[in-house]
Amino acid sequence: MILLRLTWLSLLNRKATLLLILASISISVFLLLAVDMVRHQVKDSFSSTVSGTDLVVGARSGQINLLLYSVFRIGNATNNISWQSYQEISKHPKVDWSIPLSLGDSHKGYRVLGTSQTYFTHYRYGKKQNLDFAKGKPFAGLFDVVLGAEVAKALNYKLGDSIVIAHGMGNAALVEHGDKPFVVSGILKPTGTPVDRTLHVSLEAIEAIHVDWKAGTKIPGLNISAEQALGMDLKPKQITAFMLGLKSRLSVFHLQRSINNYRSEPLQAILPGLALQELWQMFSLAEKALMFVSALVALSSFIGLLALMLTSLNERRREMAILRSVGARPMHILLLLVIESSLLTCLSVLFGVALLYLSLGTLSPWIQSEWGFRLIVQPLTLWQWQLLGILMLAGSCVGVIPGIRAYKQSLIDGMAIRL
Amino acid sequence: MSQAAIEIESLSFAWKKEALTLQIPQLAIQSGERVFIKGRSGSGKSTLLNLLGGMIKPDSGTINILGKNIGHLSSSQADHFRADRLGVIFQQFNLLPYLNLVENVTLPCRFSRRRLLKAKENYGSLEQAAIELLAELGLDSTELLNRSVRELSTGQQQRVALARALIGQPNLIIADEPTSALDTEHRDRFIELLSQQCERHHSTLLFVSHDESLKKHFSRVEVLQPNPAGGFCI
Known part of the structure; x- marks a missing residue:
């Protein structure tokens, strides 16, 4: 033309x-x-980060705040909740499973999550997919750590490598828990969620690295070695939040109400889906x-x-x-x-x-x-x-x-x- | 072959109602004639060209071109008629700077099927038509053909414009002051070529200029002169 x-x-x-x-x-x-x-x-x-979780429970703040720090590892918890409350609620007859979450430490900018074995069996993302291991297995020993895919890739870690966890968040010069190094026991497959950027250890390990700490600093003169820590009672006193899966979804609102009215401690339970909705409205x-x-x-x-x-x-x-x-x-x-x-x-x-x-x-x-x-x-x-x-x-x-x-x-x- | 190329009968035209611009009581130009129309600037030359091209319609009177009353054509019909039958050369800057020589020459055939077919009939292909027409005008070196239009001299540009006006054998060639940008020597040479080519291609030529000295090249001269009633007339 x-x-x-x-x-x-x-x-x-x-x-x-x-x-x-x-x-x-x-x-x-x-x-x-x-x-x-x-x-x-x-x-x-x-939306794909959390699926199959019915309730997320943490200290009382806003539901978006709780969702962000517990699930997306964005921002920090306002307050912790007691181990006792967690124990009581997770034994509620309507609760099928529970995953405790304990945050606050980091490794080279990546967050360290203290949790339990249920994390590997019940945490789901995307279309109700479970976490898969690329290499290795869940943490078994006290100082075992499971790496998210991106952490392993970015920092070039292999099974058996030794890792030192720092106290607090960020990349600044943080005090390290140098006396209690961890060993990589497993590496997860990529999920496309914050799990990829997380290091997972047991709740007991979180407790162990903090036994000789108080109020965010090391107690001078008190040195408890890794070996000594193994023999101690490492029952956690506090956790940051926990996720709940219920036997029947019908009881979600009922349980949410009773958690929100929990007597011994101010708690807040949120439905991840609803909290996300609120987040979208802000967005x-x-x-x-x-x-x-x-x-x-x-x-x-x-x-x-x-x-x-x-x-x-x-x-x-x-x-x-x-x-x-x-x-x-x-x-x-x-x-x-x-x-x-x-x-x-x-x-x-x-x-x-x-x-x-x-x-x-x-x-x-x-x-x-x-x-x-x-x-x-x-x-x-x-x-x-x-x-x-x-x-x-x-x-x-x-x-x-x-x-x-x-x-x-x-x-x-x-x-x-x-x- | 003495069919009238142009027949004008009691034509009058005014841009504004009060001032008469152009009046031609009677003008007939036979096919193959080469006519010099003399008129100084502002004497209605452009108006005459636009009337002949069917771009504007006369207020009264008739213009028959090749037996067709172009005042009665719709503007779209007039457009087609002009594309098929008219070749035009302007004073200067006739060419599109972003097309090469051959593309410039073949341009009319892109808008007129009749001229496309004629060019192919006479020369085999459109390209060939352009190349041969250019060669007839002395523009035949390959080096020249590959040059950008901008690098041509004014004389060469006018010759390319002539080849473009001639391609596909339009019946009527209108040249509007085509030599005013040329020096005397080139001017005479160009008019010679123009006359020669029009004769060869059996085209009627209407050469409009203010320059009286050029009339020696033409067999017939018409003058656009001031009309006592206002405007100009022939």
Whole structure:
């Protein structure tokens, strides 16, 4: 088609200015897709982290806060709960299984979770999948540790390696529990959840490394060696939170109420699904704001394109008159401009999508190590295709305005070239 | 072959109602004639060209081109008619800078089926038509053909425009001050070529210019002169 070729060559002829607008539209395409993709992936990743758990119980705070620190290992617990409460509630006749969670220590930025064997048998993620071992087995000895897939990979640990756990969180110079090293007994398969970034030890081990500690520091003069610790009574006194699985889901609300009214200690029980819902409601505002800003960026790019095309009309008057004189009809002139804006938008969409996947590919390892969130390179969703369709349509419509103007202009100019 | 290429009968046209722009009581140009129309700028030359091209319609009177009253054609029909039957050369900058020589020459055939078929019929292929037409005008070195249009001299550009006007044998060639950007020597040479080619391709030529000295090249001269009633007339 001659018009397409003419448009293309004419575009190439004006590439210097057009490249800028091309970049501008490409970036807006990228932004729209990236925001949409990230919000979906964040949701998917959060939703898949916990499944099959009926209640999460912790010290009284907000339900989102409890969900975040217990399940997602984001932020810190406001308070601990007593071992006794855990014992009592987990022995409730309606409770099928329970997983204690004890947080507070870390290893090279990764969190250490004290838990029990039930973690490996009852914790589920994604579509009710259990944890699987890539190598080794659950912790058996007191100073055994099970690594999440990412921890093992990032720090290059193998079975049998020795690990020292630090007191507290973060990467800063932390006091280490250097006197009681751990041995890697197992490495889990990747799950795509925070489990991958966690080191798992027994509750007793958490107790053991803290026997000669008090109020967050080592007690001076008191040195209890690892061997000595083995012989001690290491029954935990406190844990951070616990997860419950019930025999019948029907009793969830009943049990939740009775935990919330627990006499001896202020406790809070949450339904992970409901807490997630609340989290999404908080997110949705930010999400909408981001989408809105991206849409505005797209709008301003298109306005830029429109302005550029309108100003170029004057310079291109001669071009149009020549085309008219060789037999192009006013309709051809209109089409020429519509094709031009469509072609530019089409190219921008291609560039934008390329930019998206390029940045997904290159930034995703960095995002994972920095934010602990894995961006998966996945194909465009139906909605994203529709979004691209809308952009293409908008791009074509932009061309109609200068198109109509050129149409009228070419009717007035006729065959005469005006300098 | 003496069919009238152009027949104008009591034509009048005004851009604005109060001021008459152009009046032609009677003008007939036979097929194959080469006519020089003299008129200074502002004498309604562009108006005449646009009337002949069917871009604007006369207020009264008739314009028959090749026996067709173009005042009665719809604008789309007029567009088709112009694309098929008219070759146009302007003063300067006739070419699209982003097309090469051959593409510039073949451009009319992209918009007119009739001229496409004619070009193929006469030369075998469209490319060949362009190359041979350019060669007839002295633009035949391969080095020249591969050059960007921008690198051509004005004289060469005008010759490319002539080849473009001639391709596909349109019946009527309209040249609007095609030599005003050329020096005397090139001017005479160009007009010679123009006349020669129009004769060869059996095209009627309408050469519009303000430059009286050029009329020696033409067998017939018409003058656009001030009309006592306002505007200009022939």
